[in-house]
Amino acid sequence: MQTLGEHKLPHFFNYPPYFTLQPVRETREKQIQVWKELILDYCRTQKVFIIGLEQDFPLFSNPAIERSLNHEAREAFLSALVLDGRAEWMDKSHRQCLILWHRIKDWADIILRFVNENGLEDSVMTIEEIRSGIESRGTDIHGMDRTVLMRALKLLENKGKLAIFKGTSTDDEGVKFSV
Amino acid sequence: MRRRPGIGGLQTAAAARDQYRLLGENVAKLRTDLMKEQLSTFRSQLEDFARKHKNDIRKNPVFRSQFHEMCAKVGVDPLASNKGFWAELLGIGDFYYELGVQIVDICLATRPHNGGLINLEELCKILSQRRKGAREAVSEDDCLRAISKLKVLGSGFEVITVGKRKLVRSVPTELKKDHNEILELSQAQGFVTVEEVERRLSWPTGRAIDALDTLLDEGLAMIDDGHRDGKRRYWFPCVSSISSFVASDTL
Structure with missing residues (x-):
């Protein structure tokens, strides 16, 4: 099986017609389905949060069969993810897409579990500590996108699980957990 | 031979016809019996064969296909029904x-x-x-x-x-x-x-x-x-x- 970095690629990735948006609805739906799964799967294993439509994204082309997705196909697959609630357009012109390989509420659950497992129930942490501290090493939280993290933390704040406080700069923005 | 007239002649002819028919029936019966015997021998041998090579038939696809061919030639379809001798013997119906x-x-x-x-x-x-x-x-x-x-x-x-x-x-x-x-x-x-x-x-x-x-x-x-x-x-x-x-x- 062909790999991309450490990511195992499904076999349809080597079948040229999957790189052309199919005109027949049923076939296109199936095509979009497998692409959605591949994109989410790849982003999860490679910890990718943002896909730029005009940038070189490894999944958008397969040099082995000399095929690449055109803009229309890229937008179609990502739009399908947006419809599923697994992605969000970051701008009106659909140039950048935020991939939620965990939904925001799932991220919130992961953060709560992380807090419990590390006994941080009443602690204070900066956002940067959560993203890149020793505690989060080896978890999905480590190195996570700041925007996504803030959204998950806001959700938890609304549920009364923590309080976000602002420092003098974004560097010392932090949270106080009260789980 | 000069054809003999009268009722006696007719009776003789009828008797002869009966004799021929009887003889004919006997021959036919003998043949059928022989055929039946051959078929039952064949069937029992096919069964013996199937019993003996049960494992081969179940495990070896080439052997299985040859066995099917052989069965087809003598008009036996082991898949015709899941009940009955063949299915019980071989379990190939289920398969x-x-x-x-x-x-x-x-x-x-x-x-x-x-x-x-x-x-x-x-x-x-x-x-x-x-x-x-x-x-x-x-x-x-x-x-x-x-x-x-x-x-x-x-x-x-x-x-x-x-x-x-x-x-x-x-x-x-x-x-x-x-x-x-x-x-x-x-x-x-x-x-x-x-x-x-x-x-x-x-x-x-x-x-x-x-x-x-x-x-x-x-x-x-x-x-x-x-x-x-x-x-x-x-x-x-x-x-x-x-x-x-x-x-x-x-x-």
Whole structure:
């Protein structure tokens, strides 16, 4: 099986017609389905949060069969993810897409579990500590996108699980957990 | 001999006729008995053979197909019913029903990808992957037998021959001659172009496009506009080995 970095690629990735948006609805739906799964799967294993439509994204082309997705196909697959609630357009012109390989509420659950497992129930942490501290090493939280993290933390704040406080700069923005 | 007149003569003639008939009946009966005896000997020997080679029949697909052939020659169908001697002895009825169920399953699972037409070879490969745990190996011959049993369900399972390949159809689409010819043509590379169809089959443009459009609508073909030469290619998952890959991922 062909790999991309450490990511195992499904076999349809080597079948040229999957790189052309199919005109027949049923076939296109199936095509979009497998692409959605591949994109989410790849982003999860490679910890990718943002896909730029005009940038070189490894999944958008397969040099082995000399095929690449055109803009229309890229937008179609990502739009399908947006419809599923697994992605969000970051701008009106659909140039950048935020991939939620965990939904925001799932991220919130992961953060709560992380807090419990590390006994941080009443602690204070900066956002940067959560993203890149020793505690989060080896978890999905480590190195996570700041925007996504803030959204998950806001959700938890609304549920009364923590309080976000602002420092003098974004560097010392932090949270106080009260789980 | 001078024909003797009178009632005596008639009686003699009748008696002689009776004698002939009796003799004839005896001969016929003897022959039938002999035949019956031969058949029962044959049957018992076939049974002995089956009993003796039970394991070979169950485990060795080549042997199994030869056994089926032998049975067919003497008019015995071990699959005719799941009850009765053969099924009890060999359990092959169950074996084929199980295969049948798995084949239906695979055909349904791969349908979104191949439009309900799958290469027999691929089907067999997926089937074997799925049955890795099972003791018996499965051959294409077994698949064909299992599929022939599926016909009684009237669900449109059919094996069609396109060029050198056998394809298993699980949708009731009737493939027209034009479509068959395109499928056959596509077997060389897995795809065709309109130009190629026109040239190789000497068709006018409209005919080629019509047939290809139908194949697209049926979900049997996929377009590929990504080649450098800019010519649209029509790929047929049912003739490419890719179908097994996609299928085994999603199964």
